[in-house]
Amino acid sequence: MKLKNKIFFYSTFLFVILVILLSATIYFTFINITYDRELNRVESNAQNILSGLRNETDEFSVIDLMSFYVPNDGMLRIVNQDGQLMSPAVLSGEVPNTLKDYQISFERGRQSGVITHSDVSYGFVQLPTIWRDGQVVYMQVFESLETVDNNLDILKLVLFLVTIIALIPVFVSGKLLSDLIIRPIQSLIQTMNEIKSSQTFKHIPLNKQSNDELYTMGQTFNELMDLLKENYEKQEAFVSNASHELRTPLTVIESYASLVKRRGLERPEVVQESIDAIHLEAVRMKDLTEQLLLLARRDQDWKLDITEIQLNQLIEGVAKNMERVYRRSIHMDAEESIIIQSDKQKLKQLIYIFIDNACKYSDEPVRIELSHGSKPIIKIEDQGIGIPEDSLEKVFDRFYRVDEARNRDHGGTGLGLALAKELADSLNIDIELDSRVGEGTTVILSLNSLSSH
Structure with missing residues (x-):
C-alpha cells in the first residue's frame, strides 16, 4: 500500500x-439521564398515589380507589408479602391486558427500574405500605415510557444522520491531508529521479517558508544538494590539479629518460644531468603524493597523540634543522619556557611548513617570536x-599559487599551506597572516584550547 493511501486510510479510520x-x-448518556429522570417522576407519582390511598376512607372499594389513582397509560396493582395479587390489577390508557400477567422478580422492600413489555418500555416502582387490615402490602406502579422511546428513536435517527454528514468532511480532510503530506515527498522523489537521470544537482522548489517538518525536510535536502555540488566541484578541481601537478614531473622524467636513451652512450655528462633531474622530480612527486594521501586520509591517519611538549625546545629544534638545510640564519625570541599538551609530530610538522615557506621566499634572516x-x-x-592582499584568503586552498612561475622555481606543490590549515584545525590553532608585497610576511599561530603554563 502506498504511503498516500496509508495516511488517508489511517487518518480517516481514526476520525x-x-x-x-x-x-x-x-x-447512551442521554438514555441513562432520560430513564433516570423518568424513574424519578414515576417514583414521585407512586408516592402521591400511596399518600392518596392512605387518606381515603373505607366507603370506597379498593378497585375504585385504584381506578381513580392509576396513572395514565399505566397499571396499578397491590401484592402481599409473597408477591401474590391481593386484588385485580387496574390498567389505563392503551396499556395491553397482557401486562397484568407480567412477572417481576419479587423482592420485599422498595424496587424500581425500567422493564420492556410488547416492545414498550415501562417505568416500574414498588413501595411498601400498611393496608386496611394492618398487614404489610406492596403497591406496584407501572407507567408507559413509550413517548420517551419515541424521542430516543428520533435522537438515534438524528445522530445517525449527523454521523453520516460528519463523515463527508472526514473523508475530504483525509484526502487533503494525505495530498499535503505527500506533495513535498513526491517533489523530493521527482527531483531525485531528475538528478539521477540528468547527473546534475537540483533543488526542490519551496513555495513559501514555514516552520513545519516538511518544509524543513525540503530545505535540508536543498542544503545537502549544495554541499554535494560544492564537494563534487572541489573533487573535480582536486583531481584536475593533482593530475596537472603529477603530469609535470612525469613529463620531465620521460624527457630526460629519452635523452639518456638517445645520447647517454655518446655523452656521459648528459647521463649525470638527467639522473640529477630525474631524482629531483622523483622527490618532488613523492612529496606531492604523500601530501595528497595525508589530506585524503585525514579521518584514519589524523588521530591526535596528546603528550606534554616543551614548546621552546620544539621550535628551536625545527629552526636549527632549517638553518642547516637553507644555510639561513633563524633568530628565536622567547619570553619564558612554555609547556603545552598537544600532538608533538603534527605541531612540529605545522611549524616546519611555515618556517620552510619563510626560508624559501626570503633571502633575509627569519625571526621567530x-x-x-x-x-x-x-x-x-x-x-x-x-603575498598580495587579494590572495591572503586563497593561499590555504589546495594547489593555489600566488605566482605560478615563482612557485615552480622554488619547488612548491601548492599543498603545503592547505596541509598546514588541516593540521591547525585538528590542533585547534588559529592562523593569521599579515603580509605586504616586497616587505615580507608574518604568520601568527594562536594555540587556543591547549593546556599550557
Whole structure:
C-alpha cells in the first residue's frame, strides 16, 4: 500500500471511529439521564398515589380507589408479602391486558427500574405500605415510557444522520491531508529521479517558508544538494590539479629518460644531468603524493597523540634543522619556557611548513617570536616577497599559487599551506597572516584550547 493511501486510510479510520464513539456516547448518556429522570417522576407519582390511598376512607372499594389513582397509560396493582395479587390489577390508557400477567422478580422492600413489555418500555416502582387490615402490602406502579422511546428513536435517527454528514468532511480532510503530506515527498522523489537521470544537482522548489517538518525536510535536502555540488566541484578541481601537478614531473622524467636513451652512450655528462633531474622530480612527486594521501586520509591517519611538549625546545629544534638545510640564519625570541599538551609530530610538522615557506621566499634572516599571554602565541616573520592582499584568503586552498612561475622555481606543490590549515584545525590553532608585497610576511599561530603554563 502506498504511503498516500496509508495516511488517508489511517487518518480517516481514526476520525470515523472518533465520530462513532462520540455519537454513541451522546446517545447512551442521554438514555441513562432520560430513564433516570423518568424513574424519578414515576417514583414521585407512586408516592402521591400511596399518600392518596392512605387518606381515603373505607366507603370506597379498593378497585375504585385504584381506578381513580392509576396513572395514565399505566397499571396499578397491590401484592402481599409473597408477591401474590391481593386484588385485580387496574390498567389505563392503551396499556395491553397482557401486562397484568407480567412477572417481576419479587423482592420485599422498595424496587424500581425500567422493564420492556410488547416492545414498550415501562417505568416500574414498588413501595411498601400498611393496608386496611394492618398487614404489610406492596403497591406496584407501572407507567408507559413509550413517548420517551419515541424521542430516543428520533435522537438515534438524528445522530445517525449527523454521523453520516460528519463523515463527508472526514473523508475530504483525509484526502487533503494525505495530498499535503505527500506533495513535498513526491517533489523530493521527482527531483531525485531528475538528478539521477540528468547527473546534475537540483533543488526542490519551496513555495513559501514555514516552520513545519516538511518544509524543513525540503530545505535540508536543498542544503545537502549544495554541499554535494560544492564537494563534487572541489573533487573535480582536486583531481584536475593533482593530475596537472603529477603530469609535470612525469613529463620531465620521460624527457630526460629519452635523452639518456638517445645520447647517454655518446655523452656521459648528459647521463649525470638527467639522473640529477630525474631524482629531483622523483622527490618532488613523492612529496606531492604523500601530501595528497595525508589530506585524503585525514579521518584514519589524523588521530591526535596528546603528550606534554616543551614548546621552546620544539621550535628551536625545527629552526636549527632549517638553518642547516637553507644555510639561513633563524633568530628565536622567547619570553619564558612554555609547556603545552598537544600532538608533538603534527605541531612540529605545522611549524616546519611555515618556517620552510619563510626560508624559501626570503633571502633575509627569519625571526621567530614565542610569547604567552592568555594563550601561547607563535610568530614567524620573514622579509621576503610577500603575498598580495587579494590572495591572503586563497593561499590555504589546495594547489593555489600566488605566482605560478615563482612557485615552480622554488619547488612548491601548492599543498603545503592547505596541509598546514588541516593540521591547525585538528590542533585547534588559529592562523593569521599579515603580509605586504616586497616587505615580507608574518604568520601568527594562536594555540587556543591547549593546556599550557
